[in-house]
Amino acid sequence: MDSSAVDLKPLIDVRNISFNYGSIPVLKDVTFSINPGDFLAIIGPNGSGKTTLVKIILGLLKPSRGKVRILGQPVEEFFDWNRIGYVPQKATHIDPLFPASIKEAVAMEFHAVSSRGMRKRDKELSVARALKHVGMEDFTSRRIGSLSGGQQQRVFIARAIVNQPHILFLDEPTTGVDAETQEHFYDMLDSLNKKEGITIVMITHDIGIVNKHVNQVACLNQRLVYHGAHEDFCRSKAFKEMLAGGHHLISHRH
């Protein structure tokens, strides 16, 4: 992807989003934008609405109030979904017995969008390239359920990037993954962001370990209590309040 040709308008525009589960407020009046090239971490305590916000952005949930635009279009009318990659929250919802090989699991993304014009050989090359990018090229025939949690997450990332999306959403992608694998994982995301020009939005509890890679932080606690550059966040009132509140944030010194 040629990053110099990327449109400078926001990729995602979130305006005054509020959401309730029944009568319980989850999000209150959240407004922010995601620009091309961002590597954005969405952080916040459990129950702060992070996953709900991402699902609203992706059109999986309807907000009680507010609007979302993707590439300038209202999300309800957006159809160019091959520009968006999504790795949902870890897979208690994935059936470990599902009879799909890793290659088939990644190739599913091709069949979802209309890629009938694409030759079979090109699809296979794209799948192979995506799997190589995540270091899973030697596992193509293995059943998806036979992999470890970390390996599965890599395959789901391969699936999310196989169509070369403009923006990749990940919901707590390193849950249950060991520390060394997490490092490789973030290095890989960093490469996708800096070399391939893919905008990355990641929900995480682990603010410390992404110190090296993230350039933007959105801190959520029903309301958006901070949105801006990562360096400024660590000095911000919001960060201090979050730590003082005893909220679960993993911090690693690097």
Added chain:
Amino acid sequence: MDAFLSYGFLQRALLAGIFIAVACALLGVFLILRRDSMIGHGLAHITFAGVALGLFLKIIPLGIALAVAVLTALGIMKLKEKAGLYGDTAIAIFSSVGLAVGIVLATLAQSYNVDLFGYLFGDILAIEASEVWLSVALAVIVVFIVILNYHRFMYMTFDREAAKVSGVKVGRLDVLLTVLTAVTVVLGMKVVGILLVSALVVIPAAAGLQLASNFKPVLFGLFLAYSFDLPGSGTIVILSFLFFGLFFLVKRVNKVR
């Protein structure tokens, strides 16, 4: 075998049976993977109510059964979404009500006779020529639609949210799958009867899934499971179960090695 195939009624039974069996098994794979195996059982009881209604009104029971099965299947789907019922609860409710309504209507129609028994236990050998072509046409349509949407069904079954974000119209495909299931159950009723149609949908598919670590061998497994299935509803189901047992053992032996 030559003698077997020289009789017209056996030829009709074979033709209809093969097509219906393929439709049932193909759909059954997705129902199992969606954890919806019991929907066949529930819809079979609803179909019983539809058949009884048809006998009561003296209108083609197959047609009425089809309409009742499709509408009820869609109703179960809506109930799961809107009323927040678990899938198996919704099926249990409709299943019991369907059976009860069927019993009442059958009594009112005074149809506790050969007609009803044929629907309960299957009468593929008595299938009329007109019914054969209708059954084959419907089965071909079911198979065609499943194959056309095969990859999208796979994706939404494997990871519904990711499929939705990728542009798969999961809501519409849910409706499609539900309607296809209802049609297939009604078709399957002709082969093995209302009491065992659920087995026709589930067991061969389960047998195929025993063999598969990826999706293509599932279909081969289905073919093997169906190679010798035809005469008699109970025999079909027992044979299907024997194949399931065989493939299960093969899988265990391979694991031990």
